[in-house]
Amino acid sequence: MKKRIISFCLLLSWVTLHIGGMLTAAEPFTAEEQQILEQSLSIQEIDREIERIESRQQETEADIRDLQGQLSDKNEQIRVSREQAGLRLRAYYMGERENLLYALVSVNSLKDFFTVLDYYQLIMDRDRTVLNHYKTEYAKLTRTKQKLDDTSNELARMKEELQLQRSRVAALQQSVDKSLGLSADPEKLKALIQELTVYWENVGLYELRKYFQALSSSMSQFPDFLQQNENSLIAEKGGYRLDIREEELNAFLYSQSELLKDMSFHFEKDKIVARGSREGLKLEVEGHYTVEQEPENSIVFHVDRLLFNGLALPDTTRAELERDFDLGFYPKKIVPFVEATDAAISEGTLTVKLKLAL
Known part of the structure; x- marks a missing residue:
């Protein structure tokens, strides 16, 4: 039994280093x-x-x-x-x-x-x-x-x-x-597919979910963000405005998880983009926020685009990650008597409008 475990660990290490390295080689994929x-x-x-x-x-x-x-x-x-x-x-x-x-x-x-x-x-x-x-x-x-x-x-x-x-x-x-039948080098393509299959099943999916789990755990502690950035909450007529700057968000997430230090988060117009790489795995997540009222008032993150080692993952994977990992946050956990009415992303900043809900 012990020998089988050691053999499996050696195989997993080989998969990670050998196949992962081939899939992220300097030479880019052809179209x-x-x-x-x-x-x-x-x-x-x-x-x-x-x-x-x-x-x-x-x-x-x-x-x-x-x-x-x-x-x-x-x-x-x-x-x-x-x-x-x-x-x-x-x-x-x-x-x-x-x-x-x-x-x-x-x-x-x-x-x-x-x-x-x-x-x-x-x-x-x-x-x-x-x-x-x-x-x-x-x-x-x-x-x-x-x-x-x-x-x-x-x-x-x-x-x-x-x-x-x-x-x-x-x-x-x-x-x-059909593509394999028309390819000038079908054997190379078959080898790449096989390598990708093994790498994804043994390493890629596990690592992807590990990153999302770290993000979800960090976002569940989002009320701590205000303690670190008290000036982010600004009083306005009839409520508040929460300004989250990307450098402050990065600092907060890094303080919550060592794993997330491999990633960087950027606010661009109408979207947030997270990029990172570690041990042969490159990940890019693109999404946006919406204000939802059910089952409770919340700022919900939606995954619009997901790249694994430069390859786009399908909508089923994005939907699964949204379903399994909560990357949003809840205004009432920040200030008990408010609720969010709008979430807008501009260059470098996420702005959340909060109204009084007494």
């Missing part, structure tokens, strides 16, 4: 190589997305079966509750409750009056319990039906998405095969 490597990388990533959707689809189908079972149970419970409630209501309309009320006012002693009153109260409490139970079960049935409908709609959406992604993979694979 043909660039295109075919990006397509092959997209195939890998969309295949991963297909696996994720298929797994989620299986879970959703299991949820639907469970909800259908719950719905069947709820229907039986509602039938029993409806019958019991019907008996109580018929008793009111057929005069049984009126007879009991007549007996209450016809007693001859105070002791009998309170005895009948206690009995009457017990019946009324029981009636109220039965009717409330019916209402509760009916509300549960309605919620279960709605949840089943929502889950079924989600399953249908996933099936459409799965079909779309499979079509994308087929088209990309067809394009790759």
Whole structure:
């Protein structure tokens, strides 16, 4: 076992140094190589997305079966509750409750009056319990039906998405095969694809997620940014303005993570760009911020472009990283009584408008 672990570590080191070095060699890729490597990388990533959707689809189908079972149970419970409630209501309309009320006012002693009153109260409490139970079960049935409908709609959406992604993979694979068939050096291209596949699966994806995890952890500590840069928050009429300068953001992120010291963050017009390199891996992330209100007021980061060793990663990878790692920040954690209304990026500065929300 120990020998296998050592062998795996040696293999991983070789992959990192040898293949990573080949993919980031000084000689740039030709246009043909660039295109075919990006397509092959997209195939890998969309295949991963297909696996994720298929797994989620299986879970959703299991949820639907469970909800259908719950719905069947709820229907039986509602039938029993409806019958019991019907008996109580018929008793009111057929005069049984009126007879009991007549007996209450016809007693001859105070002791009998309170005895009948206690009995009457017990019946009324029981009636109220039965009717409330019916209402509760009916509300549960309605919620279960709605949840089943929502889950079924989600399953249908996933099936459409799965079909779309499979079509994308087929088209990309067809394009790759065609390029290999027309290439003057197909063996070289096949070798590059194989090298890229091994490097991405063993090193690239892991390193990419490690950087995003470091960014996410750092942004979760964003309230500390104001402690380091008190002059960034400026009072204005009706609220505040938060000015985040790129040199201050870089200093803050570097203070939060050693890994992020390999990267630099730049605010350009309408976008933020992060670039970095380490041990044969080059990463470039481009994105923008939007103000979101749900599930809470926040400044959300969207990944618009993602380059790994100069190769563009597909939208499925960008969406996955946005889904798995929160790179935004939350104004109420900075100042409890404000909310963001606008986020604008200009050269060197991110400006966030904050209004009072008392």
